[in-house]
Amino acid sequence: METYFYHTLTPIQWLLIIGLVLTFxxxxxxxIFYLRKFKSKEKTYIHSETIPVSIIICAQNQAQYLEKNLTGLLTQDYPEYEIIVVDNGSVDDTEDVLIRLKNIYQHLKSTKIPIDEKFKHNKKLAITIGVKAAKFDQIIHLNPNSFTYSKTWLQNTVANAQGKLYNAYSNFESQKGFFYNFLRYDIIKHTIKLASFTNANKIYAGNSFNMSFLKSDFLANKGYAGNAHFEAGYDHILSLDLAKKSKYTFSTNPDSKITIDTKNYYNTWKTINKHYFRSRKYIPLKRKLLLDLEPIAQFLFAVLLILALVKTQLYFALLSICIARFFIKGYCFKISARHLREENLFLSSYVYVLLRPLYKLLFYIQSQIYSKRS
Structure with missing residues (x-):
């Protein structure tokens, strides 16, 4: 066996083995990087420190979400805050819902962008109007299908967000269903990567479901100047721009989590991925290379493993590498999932990890086609 390993491997076989070990x-x-950086900047919340906050929600024909989710945000255990809902040309019952809730909650405000066939706009205009209407400097941006069960969510968020560009964890509720939980797993994996890079001072994206920034920074950046026409990027490009002006952080604390409404969960998940891939061209090149090196290495590992199984007879060595990789990556995911209180996805993650690269490639190809058409 020793003679075979050291003397009978061809140059091609040696290249396969070396490439396999390198990608591993x-x-x-x-x-290891994710395990070290994922929650490296988490701090104990100081609940006694409070600042006034403006929460901005842009809605377009989403009356059912506002009816269901606004009450939890309007009853937060927090001394001074306002919620501004920007009605972005809705033709459903949005206006009626807002009028009814404003009669109950004095800190709920709203403004409406009328429908104008001659003037087409996207969500970035609605966000800009909401920011300019805000009374306070600390802005929190949420979506209509964002909600929280906790009365102290705002207190926990502000304690970590004040004075900074802030993004935090959000995901769908825990429910049964293989495909449904695959979408939750994908969001967790994205969160782990985004939180780790952000905590390593290499932010590359944001999270519109749970993000905060300063109004003064937004106005100094001239809002979405230079990309206002672009459909995506109201969170990703904005985070990249504002990170140049202030400190930034990502909170993985479960008490700061925002839950995403499960109605139309597939379309919501698809939009999250579509907007991220369409915004990738704004990520600095060196940072993009760091982001892409991992999936490239994973793809090459799979290809080289198949070729090594066909071209060599080192089955025990190949099996050892696969087992080591299996347990190390599983352990790292388990630690992160436990921190997010998502342990129920640990076992199924061994199946989901095989599916995730396929749809990521599909979204990437779609984004390239979209860019060429644009």
């Missing part, structure tokens, strides 16, 4: 170690380095 690259993947391992990323896993």
């Amino acid at each position: 170690f690259i993947d391992l380095i990323y896993s």
